[in-house]
Every structure is written in structure tokens, then in C-alpha cells.
Amino acid sequence: MKKLSALPKPAKILIWFLIALFAYALPLLELPILSTPDSDFASVLFTVSIYCLVALGLNIVVGYAGLLDLGYVGFYAIGAYTVAILTSFHGSWPLLLAIPVAVVVAMISGVILGAPTLRVRGDYLAIVTLGFGEIIRLVAVNTEWLGGNKGINNIGRPPNLGDEKTGLFEVPHLFWGDGTVLLDNKDTTKFLIFGYSDAVPYYWMGLTAVVLVLLADILIKNSRVGRAWEATREDEDAAELMGVPTFKFKLLAFSTGAFVGGLAGALFASRQSFINPQSFLLLFSILYLAAVVVGGQGNRWGVLLGAFLVAYLPERFRGFEDFRVLAFGLALVLLATLRPEGLLPPRRTVRAKQLEHELDELEEGAEPDHDGEETARA
Amino acid sequence: MPDLTKQEPAAAAPVAPRGGTVLEVRNVTLKFGGLTALDDVSFEIAEGEILGLIGPNGAGKTTCFNAVTGVYRPTSGDILFEGASIIGLKKHKITQKGIARTFQNIRLFPTMTALENVLVGTDAQHTTGMLSALFRLPRHRREEEQGHARAMELLRFMGIHRKADELAANLSYGDQRRLEIARAMATGPKLICLDEPAAGFNPAEKVELMNLIRKVRDQGYTVLLIEHDMKLVMGVTDRIVVLEFGRKIAEGAPAEIRDNPAVIAAYLGVDEEDAS
Amino acid sequence: MNLNFEFFFNNLPELTITGLAFGAIYALIALGYTMVYGVLQLINFAHSEVFMYGTFAMLWTIMALGAADANGVHLVAILIAALFAAMAMSAVIALGLERIAYRPLIKRNAPRLIALISAIGASFVLAELMGLRDKISGWFGLDDDLSDYVQKAKINNSMAGVLEKPRFEIAGVSISSIDVIVIVSAVAMMVLLDQFVRRSRLGKGIRATAQDPETASLMGVNPTRTIQMTFLIGGLMAGVAAFLYMLKLDATNYQVGFLLGVKAFTAAVLGGIGNLRGALLGGLVLGVAENWGQAILGSEWRDVIAFVLLVLILLVRPTGLLGESLGKARA
Ligand SMILES: Nc1ncnc2c1ncn2[C@@H]1O[C@H](COP(=O)(O)OP(=O)(O)OP(=O)(O)O)[C@@H](O)[C@H]1O
Ligand SMILES: [Mg+2]
Numbered sequence: 001m002k003k004l005s006a007l008p009k010p011a012k013i014l015i016w017f018l019i020a021l022f023a024y025a026l027p028l029l030e031l032p033i034l035s036t037p038d039s040d041f042a043s044v045l046f047t048v049s050i051y052c053l054v055a056l057g058l059n060i061v062v063g064y065a066g067l068l069d070l071g072y073v074g075f076y077a078i079g080a081y082t083v084a085i086l087t088s089f090h091g092s093w094p095l096l097l098a099i100p101v102a103v104v105v106a107m108i109s110g111v112i113l114g115a116p117t118l119r120v121r122g123d124y125l126a127i128v129t130l131g132f133g134e135i136i137r138l139v140a141v142n143t144e145w146l147g148g149n150k151g152i153n154n155i156g157r158p159p160n161l162g163d164e165k166t167g168l169f170e171v172p173h174l175f176w177g178d179g180t181v182l183l184d185n186k187d188t189t190k191f192l193i194f195g196y197s198d199a200v201p202y203y204w205m206g207l208t209a210v211v212l213v214l215l216a217d218i219l220i221k222n223s224r225v226g227r228a229w230e231a232t233r234e235d236e237d238a239a240e241l242m243g244v245p246t247f248k249f250k251l252l253a254f255s256t257g258a259f260v261g262g263l264a265g266a267l268f269a270s271r272q273s274f275i276n277p278q279s280f281l282l283l284f285s286i287l288y289l290a291a292v293v294v295g296g297q298g299n300r301w302g303v304l305l306g307a308f309l310v311a312y313l314p315e316r317f318r319g320f321e322d323f324r325v326l327a328f329g330l331a332l333v334l335l336a337t338l339r340p341e342g343l344l345p346p347r348r349t350v351r352a353k354q355l356e357h358e359l360d361e362l363e364e365g366a367e368p369d370h371d372g373e374e375t376a377r378a
Numbered sequence: 379m380p381d382l383t384k385q386e387p388a389a390a391a392p393v394a395p396r397g398g399t400v401l402e403v404r405n406v407t408l409k410f411g412g413l414t415a416l417d418d419v420s421f422e423i424a425e426g427e428i429l430g431l432i433g434p435n436g437a438g439k440t441t442c443f444n445a446v447t448g449v450y451r452p453t454s455g456d457i458l459f460e461g462a463s464i465i466g467l468k469k470h471k472i473t474q475k476g477i478a479r480t481f482q483n484i485r486l487f488p489t490m491t492a493l494e495n496v497l498v499g500t501d502a503q504h505t506t507g508m509l510s511a512l513f514r515l516p517r518h519r520r521e522e523e524q525g526h527a528r529a530m531e532l533l534r535f536m537g538i539h540r541k542a543d544e545l546a547a548n549l550s551y552g553d554q555r556r557l558e559i560a561r562a563m564a565t566g567p568k569l570i571c572l573d574e575p576a577a578g579f580n581p582a583e584k585v586e587l588m589n590l591i592r593k594v595r596d597q598g599y600t601v602l603l604i605e606h607d608m609k610l611v612m613g614v615t616d617r618i619v620v621l622e623f624g625r626k627i628a629e630g631a632p633a634e635i636r637d638n639p640a641v642i643a644a645y646l647g648v649d650e651e652d653a654s
Numbered sequence: 655m656n657l658n659f660e661f662f663f664n665n666l667p668e669l670t671i672t673g674l675a676f677g678a679i680y681a682l683i684a685l686g687y688t689m690v691y692g693v694l695q696l697i698n699f700a701h702s703e704v705f706m707y708g709t710f711a712m713l714w715t716i717m718a719l720g721a722a723d724a725n726g727v728h729l730v731a732i733l734i735a736a737l738f739a740a741m742a743m744s745a746v747i748a749l750g751l752e753r754i755a756y757r758p759l760i761k762r763n764a765p766r767l768i769a770l771i772s773a774i775g776a777s778f779v780l781a782e783l784m785g786l787r788d789k790i791s792g793w794f795g796l797d798d799d800l801s802d803y804v805q806k807a808k809i810n811n812s813m814a815g816v817l818e819k820p821r822f823e824i825a826g827v828s829i830s831s832i833d834v835i836v837i838v839s840a841v842a843m844m845v846l847l848d849q850f851v852r853r854s855r856l857g858k859g860i861r862a863t864a865q866d867p868e869t870a871s872l873m874g875v876n877p878t879r880t881i882q883m884t885f886l887i888g889g890l891m892a893g894v895a896a897f898l899y900m901l902k903l904d905a906t907n908y909q910v911g912f913l914l915g916v917k918a919f920t921a922a923v924l925g926g927i928g929n930l931r932g933a934l935l936g937g938l939v940l941g942v943a944e945n946w947g948q949a950i951l952g953s954e955w956r957d958v959i960a961f962v963l964l965v966l967i968l969l970v971r972p973t974g975l976l977g978e979s980l981g982k983a984r985a
Binding site: 216219220222223224225226227228230231234235237238239240241242243244245246252256298346 | 474478489501508510511512522
Binding site for chain 1: 697764772775776780919960962969
């Protein structure tokens with residue numbers, strides 16, 4: 001990381017471009033170690049991208065603004081149901097029109113839920129949001145207009161590009177033989193056909209959403225808004241006394257999180273083509289939270305790592321599926337008690353920079369001042 | 379009684395030119411359940427003045443700050459800032475109107491760098507929102523540049539600009555206190571309230587800080603200062619208000635306070651014993 | 655959704671009594687939340703699992719001791735044994751929670767968010783362990799060694815039909831004897847506990863710690879022990895709740911804790927978290943409101959009612975009906 005930040009700008013851009021390219025190409029590479037033996041790798045990657053999206057959104061709420069949201073799946077459900085209703089159950093809108101509406105509806109519900117509850121004490125908020133997530137699900141279960149227990153199917157798909165049979169062009173996958181790598185011309189992904197079997201285009205869609213949200217996240221975090229969130233999280237009263245309208249910013253964080261959650265839900269619904277209330281159990285709120293906390297709340301790269309682990313590991317090791325919740329529970333307890341800041345805590349780079357600085361000073365024979373010692377101790 | 383002027387940090391400052399009244403505390407009473415922390419307290423601060431607020435432990439000094447900055451709502455009485463009542467205003471509104479403060483027990487944002495802490499202060503005057511930030515609109519860029527420049531200026535003024543990129547939590551105790559003052563100044567206040575800014579400092583550091591506070595005033599700020607060290611208060615303030623058990627027992631120029639028998643009984647007597 | 659007021663008004667007394675019985679159970683569980691919150695300012699999220707383990711202890715005891723064939727004194731003895739088993743199980747789980755999920759964090763003075771996350775994790779671990787009990791016991795080859803009784807208990811989540819539940823009539827209102835037992839014993843337990851916390855040395859220590867942990871420890875109250883006692887009492891009460899719950903509903907499963915936990919927490923907040931009497935009042939109010947509500951709206955909305963009530967209370971009166979009194983209210 002520290003070498004990366006020292007590189008000249010064009011080199012940095014090139015590196016990021018290569019990383020992005022690799023991410024997009026991942027399902028085509030069919031890398032033997034990464035690929036999931038028991039389930040379609042591209043589908044798994046799509047799930048990973050949705051978890052990444054959700055983790056980025058929840059990270060704004062939990063990691064940046066310090067609001068514990070245990071009902072995040074509620075916004076995800078709102079996004080999914082809005083798309084399902086508009087494109088299939090009560091309308092036949094094109095998906096690309098339904099998604100913005102879904103996202104806005106999720107955001108508005110974030111404001112409606114947040115406006116009254118963000119004034120109550122932080123840990124009450126956790127319980128209220130938990131209640132909210134369950135209410136959304138129970139309402140879906142009990143309302144025929146929302147498909148009830150049976151759910152909604154035939155949800156709209158993204159528009160295809162090019163001819164239904166071949167797309168604009170076909171992209172071959174790799175085939176790994178014994179020591180040889182071949183282009184497999186029989187196993188191709190059509191660019192860009194959103195069909196039932198091939199999940200690769202959906203993964204590309206999900207990944208694109210992740211990249212966009214990630215960019216927005218970087219821009220917003222590195223501004224007055226991001227500072228206000230962090231200050232509010234660290235010491236709400238002090239922030240308020242430094243002129244930060246904390247309530248406004250908490251509401252902003254909450255609704256921004258809802259926005260991203262709604263987007264993730266909408267994409268999920270479109271890929272599944274079918275949703276029912278079972279897709280929005282409380283368990284998912286906890287898994288999302290686990291992704292954020294395990295990765296390192298407050299650090300966007302950390303939460304992406306967490307999302308990857310939470311979504312990917314159970315697919316890679318299908319045999320242990322029964323023990324997945326148990327494992328996450330254990331992970332939460334262990335992390336909270338042993339490493340509360342997560343695998344990749346935020347500000348790692350800042351601390352690394354400081355250490356580097358101190359080492360430089362030592363090497364130059366300069367006496368470390370007492371501040372330096374304190375840093376080392378802290 | 380000892381000669382309090384002996385160790386003054388510098389010659390007594392000439393009384394600054396007085397403008398109008400910046401803050402008026404009018405018959406403020408504040409109760410916590412049965413405890414009366416402030417009892418019918420009134421005083422004024424004139425523009426460009428350094429007003430000292432002193433009194434023994436538990437006299438109600440910090441509570442007075444809390445009432446002025448909107449943390450607690452007075453049980454009765456009124457607080458006027460530039461002629462308008464600020465009772466019932468939200469805390470951040472009061473700050474935006476022009477009252478800033480520091481805290482007796484340091485309350486920085488520990489996971490943010492020194493620079494970012496001060497930037498949060500400068501943001502009090504900014505209006506960049508989500509969309510400006512997202513699309514990097516001119517307003518975002520302008521405010522970010524201005525805030526940055528101002529913040530670095532303030533860090534330099536407090537002598538901690540070399541630590542700009544360190545986390546607040548990793549600063550030394552003294553630098554944390556200095557950073558709090560920089561952060562408060564960054565909000566662009568007219569009145570700045572310092573709650574025992576020199577607590578825990580050694581004598582030399584204290585003298586330095588008091589000189590700094592005078593410089594703060596000379597930059598056009600009005601200062602309300604809580605300080606335990608009598609000698610320092612005498613040296614730096616234009617006027618002093620003395621609280622005891624929530625009541626104002628004296629008010630006047632440092633020389634008058636020094637000779638006021640009630641103050642000597644309530645405060646200096648204790649201080650003298652402590653000192654020996 | 656159609657509103658059924660006719661049914662509601664025709665059955666008001668029955669609905670109220672059943673509601674009170676549920677409410678009494680909520681109240682007993684709520685005690686655990688309220689006391690831990692009073693002392694530590696933490697939501698003991700895993701308390702619901704403390705209760706859940708109690709229900710299984712009760713179930714297994716009843717099955718193992720063969721309550722189906724017993725009557726008279728024998729049956730009473732079995733029930734008492736089941737009560738103690740439930741209380742012991744819940745107490746052990748509660749103490750274990752304190753030791754593993756909380757104490758390391760309290761020692762480090764960790765942020766409350768972290769403690770809550772730890773508790774959520776612990777809650778999942780406990781629930782899943784119970785859910786996977788067959789698998790896990792299979793690994794250790796326990797299946798072969800266990801006696802018939804335990805085998806039967808292991809696969810069954812229900813003891814339906816084991817106990818007779820006579821009903822009787824007063825002034826034309828049909829009342830279940832179980833409901834009466836539940837209400838009376840829950841209220842009795844709460845009164846006992848209230849007196850205990852008010853009068854005993856230990857209770858005073860708990861209250862002192864809730865008000866001001868530092869001063870309390872200066873006055874010689876051992877904080878670790880006090881916290882332990884708080885968890886212990888919460889656990890014992892959850893055990894009683896589990897016993898009464900099984901008497902009333904006969905069946906349990908490893909996920910039963912979640913909903914009951916949220917409702918009990920709602921009850922605690924409703925009455926004023928940290929306030930013992932508030933927990934009782936909150937539980938009873940919630941139980942009745944929920945039962946009335948489901949009579950009017952339909953039983954599928956039952957769980958929504960509790961959540962909506964929770965949100966409303968927090969908005970209207972965040973300190974609850976009776977205020978927060980175990981310690982002082984902290985803003
Ligand atoms: N939030 C509160 N609740 C109850 N009592 C309070 C509260 N804040 C302050 N007090 C009480 O009000 C009185 C005045 O306290 P305050 O902190 O204003 O004193 P002070 O003059 O700043 O003292 P010190 O020199 O120790 O800082 C004290 O008796 C204190 O215990
Ligand atoms: Mg004070």
C-alpha cells in the first residue's frame with residue numbers, strides 16, 4: 001500500500017486499471033484455486049458483488065457515522081420489492097427505469113425511519129432498526145398485494161445488447177488443462193445478453209455498480225460530509241459544539257446507506273428473477289453487519305474484503321454450510337474481544353506512514369522526541 | 379498575602395479598546411435536580427475583552443460554559459449573544475452564530491488527524507453538501523481550499539503545524555490542548571471560551587499559552603477564560619468574574635479582585651494553602 | 655386487512671387474561687435486559703438465548719422424567735425439577751455469556767457498539783449450537799450412549815399433551831388454569847426480586863453500581879461480582895420465564911429466543927429500561943396490547959404490533975412509562 005501511494009499518478013492509474021480489468025475478467029479466467037467446485041463461479045461472483053455493494057452501503061451507516069443498523073436488509077427488501085412490483089407484479093416497466101425508482105423509494109424510507117429514530121440513543125437505534133427489518137418482512141408475508149409468502153416472479157431483466165443468439169460478440173472462457181491453458185471456444189459469454197444460465201453479464205453489472213459506489217464513497221468521504229460523519233461518530237456532543245449539525249448528517253448517512261441497500265436489492269431481484277420474504281430474513285442483516293465488522297468498519301477496502309469472505313467462503317466450502325451462521329457468530333465474538341477494529345482497520349495507512357516517518361528519523365540519527373514514543377506506545 | 383504579580387508572564391496588557399457587548403448572561407439559574415449549579419448569575423463580556431471566570435472546584439464555571447454553548451438549558455434567566463437571546467438554540471447553531479469553546483477534559487476526534495480536527499471546525503462556516511462533494515462542484519473545491527489554508531494557518535499559530543498529519547489521539551497532552559484551541563478558532567467565532575486550557579501544563583508552558591491567548595485576543599477575538607492558576611488569570615485578563623457555589627461573589631479588574639476580601643476568603647485562601 | 659371489532663369486544667376478558675399471561679412471561683425476560691442495562695448500559699442481546707436454553711432444559715427434564723405417565727405428587731415433583739433445571743440452565747448460560755462475551759470487553763472499556771456486536775455473535779453461536787445439537791452430539795457418538803428418554807427428548811421440540819390444562823369459568827368467562835399460574839407466579843417472582851434488590855446487601859450493591867460504578871467500587875462494592883450477580887439474577891428469571899412459557903405453549907425451537915427477546919426488550923423499554931417495576935408494567939402492557947391487537951387485526955399481524963409499539967414508545971417517551979430508575983438516567 002505504501003509503495004502504491006508513492007508511485008507517480010499515471011502509474012497509479014495504470015495499476016488501478018489493471019486491477020479493475022482483472023476483476024471484470026475473473027469469471028472468464030476460471031482460476032482453479034478460486035473457482036467454486038459446487039456452484040457456478042459467475043453466480044458466486046455476482047453474489048459477492050452484491051455483498052460488496054451492501055457492505056459499502058452499510059459501512060457508511062455503521063463505519064462512518066457510527067449508527068448501528070440491524071435492519072439493513074429492510075432497505076434491500078424495499079429495493080427488491082419495488083423493482084419486482086414495477087417490472088412484473090403490478091406493471092411492466094423496463095428495469096432501467098424501475099431501478100432509479102427503487103433506489104429513491106429505499107432512500108425515502110430511510111429518511112422516514114431515520115427522522116424519528118436517529119434522535120434516540122445509539123443502542124436503541126439498533127433495536128428499532130432490527131424491528132424495522134422484521135416489520136418489512138412480515139408486511140411482505142402478510143400482504144397479498146406484495147405477493148405474500150409465495151413471492152413475485154418474472155422480475156424484469158436488464159436490456160440485451162445485440163442479437164439474442166450471439167450478442168455483439170462472444171467472449172471465450174479459459175480452460176485449464178494439465179499444465180496448459182486454452183481458450184475455450186465452446187464456453188463463451190455473449191456480450192451482452194442477460195439470460196437465465198450465464199451469470200457473467202450480471203456479475204459485470206454488479207461489479208460496475210460496486211465501482212461506481214466505491215468512487216462516490218471516496219469522493220464523499222473525502223469532503224466536509226465525510227468529516228462530519230467521522231466527527232459525529234467519535235464524539236457527537238463535541239461535533240455538535242464545533243458546528244456540525246449532527247442530526248442532519250446522521251440522517252444523510254442513514255438515507256445514503258438505504259440508497260445503496262436499495263440498489264443492491266434491486267440488482268439482486270433482477271438477477272434472481274424471483275423473490276419472496278425468505279430472501280430478506282434477519283439473518284442477512286447480521287451477515288451484512290458481519291461483513292462490515294469482520295473486514296474493518298470504516299475502511300472501505302476492509303469491508304470489501306469482509307464482504308468477499310462472507311459471500312465467498314460458504315460457497316467455496318459448501319460442505320460446511322450448516323455451520324456458516326455458527327462460524328459468523330464465533331467470528332463476531334472473537335473479533336469483538338480480540339480485534340475489535342477488524343481485519344483491515346481504518347487509518348492503517350496513516351499509522352504506517354507515521355511509523356515510516358519515525359524509522360526515517362531514527363535512521364538519520366535524529367533523537368526520537370517524546371511524541372514519537374507516545375505514538376509507538378499508542 | 380503573597381505578591382501575585384511577581385511571576386506574571388508579562389507586563390499587564392493594556393486594556394483593549396472596548397466595543398459593544400458581545401455576550402450578556404442575565405440572571406441565569408441552572409439546577410440539576412436539587413443542586414443549584416448556577417444561582418442568579420449575571421455578567422457581560424465586551425468585544426475584544428479577555429474575561430476571566432474563576433472560582434473553586436465545583437463553583438459552576440464549566441456549567442456556565444455549558445449554559446452559554448447550549449449544552450444545558452438554564453432553569454431561568456436569559457443569555458444574549460450580540461443582543462439576541464440564544465436560549466433554546468441548537469448547539470451547532472450557537473457555534474455557527476459565533477461562540478466556540480474548548481473542553482476541560484479534552485474532547486478531540488481521536489481517529490482524525492490534527493488537520494482534520496481543525497477542518498471540522500472550519501466546516502462550521504461551510505455549506506458543501508453531498509452533491510457538491512460527489513460532483514466536485516466549484517463550491518466544494520473553494521471551501522476545501524480555503525478551509526485547508528485556514529486550518530494550516532491556525533495550526534501554525536498554535537505551533538503544531540508539524541503534527542498536522544498525526545492522529546489527534548497520538549499527540550502529546552499539551553499539543554492536544556493546543557489543537558483544541560485551534561479547532562475552536564477555526565469555527566470562526568467572535569467569542570471563544572477556553573475551559574482551563576493550561577491544565578496540566580508546566581509553568582513555562584503556561585506562560586507561553588497565556589501570551590498566546592493574548593495574541594488570540596489581538597487578532598480580534600473576544601475571550602472567556604476559565605483558569606485555576608490565579609497568577610496567570612491576573613496577568614492575562616482584563617476583568618474577572620468570581621463564582622462560588624454557583625453564585626457570583628465578585629467582579630472587577632484583576633487588581634480589585636486580588637484585594638476583594640470575599641474572594642480571598644473563598645478562593646485565594648484555599649489557593650494559598652495549596653500552593654505552600 | 656379487515657378489522658374485527660366484534661370478536662374483540664365479545665372476548666375482551668379472555669383476550670386480556672391471555673395477554674396478561676404472555677405479558678408476565680415478557681416481563682420476566684425483560685428483567686434480564688433491564689438489570690444488565692441498568693448496571694452496564696449494554697443491551698444484552700444474547701439474553702434471548704438464555705431464555706431459549708431454559709425452555710429446552712424444561713422440555714428435556716419433562717421428557718426424561720416421564721411426566722406423561724405421572725400424576726398427583728409425582729407430577730408436581732417433576733414440574734419442580736423441571737423448573738430448577740430451567741433456572742439452572744439459564745443461569746449457567748447467562749454466567750457463561752458474561753464471562754466470555756462481556757468481561758473481556760468491560761475490562762478494556764470497549765465501546766458499546768463492540769459489546770453489542772459481541773453479544774449478537776454470542777447469540778448466534780448459542781442459537782446455532784442448539785439448532786445443530788443433533789449433528790454435534792452425533793460427532794461425539796453420543797447417540798448410542800443416550801438412554802431412550804433422552805433420545806425421545808432430543809428429537810422432540812414439543813411436549814404437547816403431556817400436561818392437562820383444565821379451564822374453569824368465572825362469571826361466564828372461561829379461564830385457563832395455566833394462565834392463572836403463569837400470571838400469579840410471574841408477578842410473585844417480580845415482587846420478590848424487587849424486594850431483594852431494595853433490601854439485601856447484594857441488591858444495594860447492584861443499585862449503587864448502576865448509579866455510579868466508580869463510587870460504588872470505592873465504597874467496597876466489587877464490580878465484577880456485582881455484574882456477575884446481575885447476569886445470574888437475569889438468568890434465573892429467564893429460567894422461570896422459560897418454565898412458564900413451556901407450561902403455556904408446550905413447544906420450543908432453537909429460534910424461539912429471537913422474537914421473545916425483542917418483545918421482552920420492548921417491554922423493558924416500554925416500562926423504562928433499568929427499572930424493575932417498569933419491566934413488569936411494560937411486559938403486561940405489551941402482552942395485552944399485542945393480544946388485543948391481533949384479535950382486531952388478525953393473528954398474522956401479532957409480531958408487527960410489538961415492533962410498531964417499540965418504535966412508537968421510543969419516539970414519544972424514550973425513557974419509558976416509569977422512567978429509568980435502577981441507576982440515574984444517562985443522557
Ligand atoms: N450533568 C450534571 N448533573 C449533575 N450535576 C452536575 C452536572 N454537571 C455539573 N454538576 C454539578 O454542578 C456543580 C458545578 O460543576 P462545574 O463542573 O460547573 O464546576 P467547575 O466550577 O467547572 O469546577 P472545576 O473547577 O472542578 O472544573 C458541581 O457540584 C457538579 O457536581
Ligand atoms: Mg470545570
